[in-house]
Amino acid sequence: MSDLVPLTGEPLALDLVNTRPRAADGPVDLLATPAHLRAWLALQVDRLPEAAQETAELTAAELAAVHAVREHTAAAIACARRNERPPAAALDTLNQAQRAAPAIQELIWDGTSIAAARRRAGSPGLRLAAWLAEAAADLLADPAITRIRQCEAQDCVMLFLPAHPRRRWCSADRCGNRARVARYYQRHKTT
Numbered sequence: 001m002s003d004l005v006p007l008t009g010e011p012l013a014l015d016l017v018n019t020r021p022r023a024a025d026g027p028v029d030l031l032a033t034p035a036h037l038r039a040w041l042a043l044q045v046d047r048l049p050e051a052a053q054e055t056a057e058l059t060a061a062e063l064a065a066v067h068a069v070r071e072h073t074a075a076a077i078a079c080a081r082r083n084e085r086p087p088a089a090a091l092d093t094l095n096q097a098q099r100a101a102p103a104i105q106e107l108i109w110d111g112t113s114i115a116a117a118r119r120r121a122g123s124p125g126l127r128l129a130a131w132l133a134e135a136a137a138d139l140l141a142d143p144a145i146t147r148i149r150q151c152e153a154q155d156c157v158m159l160f161l162p163a164h165p166r167r168r169w170c171s172a173d174r175c176g177n178r179a180r181v182a183r184y185y186q187r188h189k190t191t
Helices: 012-017 034-043 049-053 060-080 088-100 124-141 143-147 172-188
Strands: 103-109 114-120
Touching: 012 060, 012 124, 034 060, 060 088, 060 124, 060 143, 088 124, 114 124, 124 143
Parallel strands: none
Antiparallel strands: 103 114
């Protein structure tokens, strides 16, 4: 496994897609094993509290379901950000993942009043895939989808949703700093 660490902080669906960065020797899968998936979920605990609590039970089959959601999310985003129709298979897979673990508003008594908590039925892996597919659906249906950009750094494949229209890199620390150093070197190298 590479020494790359997942970038976080983008919409959840982009964070998921961005778990396939490119290293010097080619693409890397930051979710290659259930242990890697558990580590990524720990970084996403604020956005996936229910899923992150049950990570000990994740199996290779459940990891495969997350991989399928990731690949179909990436395919759908690639088209939707250019205002093109996403592949039907991508949308079908994302819809099926959500249907496999339907969401309900579970009513609970919190001691003083009734509260509603959103829950999903099914195994931990099916619920996780469903939550991720729902995050993809939210992003794909958002008009901001067309503002998603790919990092401008050479050999970077990361996607981001810029808060500022002049943002060019997935990370100012990683890619932005490398680009600034390269520009500095080009300006100051002796010929």
